[in-house]
Amino acid sequence: MSATEPGPGAVTASVAAGPAEETLAPPPHSPAPQPGRLARLGPPGFALAVAAASVGYLVEALHYARGTSASPGPGVFPQLVAACLIVSALGTAVTSLRAPARPLGAPGAGERRRVGPLAIVVAAAVFITALQTFGFFVGALAVLVIVELGTGVRNPFRIALFAILLALVSQLIFVDALGLKFFSTFHVLGGSL
Amino acid sequence: MILASDLGQGLSLALTGRNVLAAAAGVTLGTTFGIFPGFGPTTLIAILLGFTVGLPADTGIIMLVGIYFGTQYGDSISAILMRAPSEPNAVMLALDGHEIARAGRPGPALSVAALGSFVGSLVGLVGLALLAPALGHVAVYLSTADYTAIAVLGIVALTVVSRGSWWRNLVAMFVGVALSTVGLDPIAGVDRFTFGHLQLAQGIAVAPVAIGVFGFAEVLAIAAGSTDRRALGRIAFADIWPTRADLGEALPAAARGAAIGFPLGVPPGPTLAVATYASYALERARSRKRGGGGEPVMAAVAGPKAADEAAVAGHLVTMVALGLAFSPVTAMLLAGLELHGIQPGPLFISQHGSLFWEIVVSVLIGSVLLLVINVPLIGVWVQLLRTPTPELLGALTLFMLTGAYSIRNSTWDMWIVLIMGAVGYAMRVFGYPPALLVIGVVLGSVLEVNLREALAASQGSLTTFVDQPVSTAVLGASLLLLAGRPVWRAAAQRRADRLQP
Numbered sequence: 001m002s003a004t005e006p007g008p009g010a011v012t013a014s015v016a017a018g019p020a021e022e023t024l025a026p027p028p029h030s031p032a033p034q035p036g037r038l039a040r041l042g043p044p045g046f047a048l049a050v051a052a053a054s055v056g057y058l059v060e061a062l063h064y065a066r067g068t069s070a071s072p073g074p075g076v077f078p079q080l081v082a083a084c085l086i087v088s089a090l091g092t093a094v095t096s097l098r099a100p101a102r103p104l105g106a107p108g109a110g111e112r113r114r115v116g117p118l119a120i121v122v123a124a125a126v127f128i129t130a131l132q133t134f135g136f137f138v139g140a141l142a143v144l145v146i147v148e149l150g151t152g153v154r155n156p157f158r159i160a161l162f163a164i165l166l167a168l169v170s171q172l173i174f175v176d177a178l179g180l181k182f183f184s185t186f187h188v189l190g191g192s193l
Numbered sequence: 194m195i196l197a198s199d200l201g202q203g204l205s206l207a208l209t210g211r212n213v214l215a216a217a218a219g220v221t222l223g224t225t226f227g228i229f230p231g232f233g234p235t236t237l238i239a240i241l242l243g244f245t246v247g248l249p250a251d252t253g254i255i256m257l258v259g260i261y262f263g264t265q266y267g268d269s270i271s272a273i274l275m276r277a278p279s280e281p282n283a284v285m286l287a288l289d290g291h292e293i294a295r296a297g298r299p300g301p302a303l304s305v306a307a308l309g310s311f312v313g314s315l316v317g318l319v320g321l322a323l324l325a326p327a328l329g330h331v332a333v334y335l336s337t338a339d340y341t342a343i344a345v346l347g348i349v350a351l352t353v354v355s356r357g358s359w360w361r362n363l364v365a366m367f368v369g370v371a372l373s374t375v376g377l378d379p380i381a382g383v384d385r386f387t388f389g390h391l392q393l394a395q396g397i398a399v400a401p402v403a404i405g406v407f408g409f410a411e412v413l414a415i416a417a418g419s420t421d422r423r424a425l426g427r428i429a430f431a432d433i434w435p436t437r438a439d440l441g442e443a444l445p446a447a448a449r450g451a452a453i454g455f456p457l458g459v460p461p462g463p464t465l466a467v468a469t470y471a472s473y474a475l476e477r478a479r480s481r482k483r484g485g486g487g488e489p490v491m492a493a494v495a496g497p498k499a500a501d502e503a504a505v506a507g508h509l510v511t512m513v514a515l516g517l518a519f520s521p522v523t524a525m526l527l528a529g530l531e532l533h534g535i536q537p538g539p540l541f542i543s544q545h546g547s548l549f550w551e552i553v554v555s556v557l558i559g560s561v562l563l564l565v566i567n568v569p570l571i572g573v574w575v576q577l578l579r580t581p582t583p584e585l586l587g588a589l590t591l592f593m594l595t596g597a598y599s600i601r602n603s604t605w606d607m608w609i610v611l612i613m614g615a616v617g618y619a620m621r622v623f624g625y626p627p628a629l630l631v632i633g634v635v636l637g638s639v640l641e642v643n644l645r646e647a648l649a650a651s652q653g654s655l656t657t658f659v660d661q662p663v664s665t666a667v668l669g670a671s672l673l674l675l676a677g678r679p680v681w682r683a684a685a686q687r688r689a690d691r692l693q694p
Contacts, residue, residue: 042622043624050364057371072645072646074378074380074383077374082371082662084363085371088364092363095360116416116418117618120416123590123612124611128594148584151587161324174595178596180599180602
């Protein structure tokens with residue numbers, strides 16, 4: 001079963017909730033999330049990472065002039081913010097270490113799919129980089145195809161139909177009708193032909 | 194009497210078939226696009242501004258106002274159903290509103306939001322027509338020390354009153370404030386944290402950050418399977434109406450929200466978010482006072498929504514009377530007026546009196562159409578959001594990136610969406626409130642500019658913040674909130690203990 005195909009247990013849930021949840025319901029018999037190593041060490045670790053980043057921010061902020069109290073320079077405020085950030089992050093780390101470990105994530109986090117989010121991040125990055133070279137239409141096609149594949153759709157007809165239709169409609173609305181200043185794929189292709 | 198005749202004149206001009214049609218088209222267009230996360234009022238007005246260019250000035254402006262109301266309501270839909278508001282002022286709807294929707298009552302939550310919007314617009318309209326000169330006059334006399342104190346109160350109140358760990362709230366807020374320092378220093382003009390990148394010198398705009406930590410993070414969460422969309426179930430026509438108890442709770446809250454929102458909307462600054470939060474905090478506090486636990490309440494949906502609309506009317510006062518825009522939305526409306534050759538300012542009402550009253554009436558028409566068109570069609574709007582998950586994720590990713598690009602025609606803003614999306618997702622996983630990060634970005638620049646200007650004006654004397662009555666009172670309120678935090682938490686713990694079997 002692919003990650004997005006609902007199991008038998010999901011059917012009941014989808015009837016109650018509507019078709020939109022069909023591909024979202026967790027599979028049956030998925031174990032309740034238990035506090036693991038990430039749940040114990042993740043929160044203080046994350047807070048310490050924020051503290052470390054804040055130290056980096058402070059070091060950079062120290063490069064800017066502090067000025068005087070009557071004429072505060074560009075460095076004063078960032079240094080003040082960095083100090084507050086470091087103290088808050090350390091406070092968070094300490095309170096996280098004292099608190100009992102709890103399962104991480106938003107409610108409903110039964111089974112996590114790792115491919116889907118990664119596919120979306122990749123698709124977004126491809127869209128942004130492809131936009132300048134290949135134009136809006138090709139960029140839109142790429143983002144839609146990558147997201148469909150990454151979220152478990154394997155039907156090539158469904159992928160192609162959806163991607164071409166939405167990319168075309170988006171091109172017509174955003175580029176041709178609303179005049180957003182994207183490179184138009186058709187313009188790029190026309191120029192090269 | 195003059196007011197009545199002016200309003201009558203505005204009504205007769207605004208209620209032509211063409212203008213009403215333009216308002217209806219604007220509301221529908223705005224809602225259709227506004228329901229998708231990432232497409233907030235500012236972005237959509239920017240995108241749809243071009244639609245009004247060929248129209249006569251009054252019709253074009255009425256359509257813009259309609260688009261504004263539609264996108265505002267569309268943003269409420271995505272905030273309540275998907276917890277994905279596009280703009281900071283819709284953040285508060287994503288709290289109790291989303292919880293109510295998840296509890297199986299999305300229709301009433303959306304109806305109450307529309308009702309709050311209507312009440313807020315109505316109160317704001319009266320304020321705009323009656324109190325504009327006086328309130329505008331007072332706002333002009335607020336000093337930089339006052340604004341510094343107001344920003345400090347915002348930070349303290351937001352971090353103390355928000356749910357969850359105070360430390361985590363502080364971290365989220367200060368990360369946002371730190372992001373606001375990226376770019377050209379607003380006073381000395383020095384590049385900060387740009388690392389030689391020209392795009393970073395423009396600073397980090399609020400909209401891409403909001404689209405990232407709310408919209409893109411939501412898409413990632415849906416893809417990870419960690420967000421359920423139970424609230425997106427079918428909403429039948431019969432299920433959209435609030436109960437009498439809901440109305441009894443929501444109407445007074447909306448009136449309170451509007452009363453908070455309008456005066457807060459008049460002074461320059463990012464007061465839309467502050468107004469919505471002030472109303473939210475008030476309704477949560479009232480709920481606790483009545484013995485409620487942490488359960489979501491309709492009052493916390495209607496109040497912030499009314500505060501938001503009334504605060505926008507407050508912003509319109511300064512926009513019309515001074516020709517200045519202090520929020521992204523009014524900046525876009527100002528751009529719309531200028532597009533039609535109209536320059537608001539001190540002489541605007543005397544020179545374009547009929548147009549001013551037409552704008553006032555168009556606000557009324559927009560809010561009425563919102564109730565007449567959008568509320569009965571809640572089920573239809575929700576259907577748009579019930580697209581199968583892979584297709585929805587693909588479309589939302591494309592729309593959000595396109596929306597972010599449209600703000601400044603900058604690919605850099607799309608990268609910010611991507612990065613802030615990852616940050617927002619991590620914040621969700623580790624229990625940090627993304628809303629405070631976004632508000633931190635807004636409050637950060639206000640705090641810095643006013644703090645430095647206040648110190649410069651007082652030759653470096655810190656007593657400037659306690660010399661003036663407004664700043665003294667506001668800073669006193671901040672200290673009281675900070676001092677009361679342990680008492681507040683202890684009381685909350687006692688209540689929680691009492692609820693234990």
